[in-house]
Amino acid sequence: MTWSVRRDEEGLIEWERRDGLATIRRRRRGGGDGYVVRIDVLEQAPEGRTYRRKTVESEGDADEHVDRWRSEFALEE
Numbered sequence: 362m363t364w365s366v367r368r369d370e371e372g373l374i375e376w377e378r379r380d381g382l383a384t385i386r387r388r389r390r391g392g393g394d395g396y397v398v399r400i401d402v403l404e405q406a407p408e409g410r411t412y413r414r415k416t417v418e419s420e421g422d423a424d425e426h427v428d429r430w431r432s433e434f435a436l437e438e
Contacts, residue, residue: 363435376427378436385430387423390416396423400430 364385367377372389383402390397395418402411413430417423 364431376431378434380436383434385427385434387427396420398423398426398430400434402434 363379364376365379366374367384368375368386373386374388375384375386377384382404383400385398385400387396387398389395395416397414397416399412399414404411415426417426
């Protein structure tokens with residue numbers, strides 16, 4: 362498995378890629394209205410770090426982003 366849960370608290374879950382160079386975090390927004398999903402990837406590239414952040418309405422939408430990014434940024438097996 363490329364990703365494992367690094368942190369799991371009420372309202373927040375964070376996955377870390379096996380090499381430790383990428384994390385994905387899903388957290389409930391303050392006030393409980395929606396979720397924030399972000400991915401942070403340290404890459405050896407001219408652009409440097411890759412950081413994306415998305416705000417969505419539902420937990421299901423947040424999970425879709427998490428699944429997409431986990432797949433997109435997975436390591437070759």
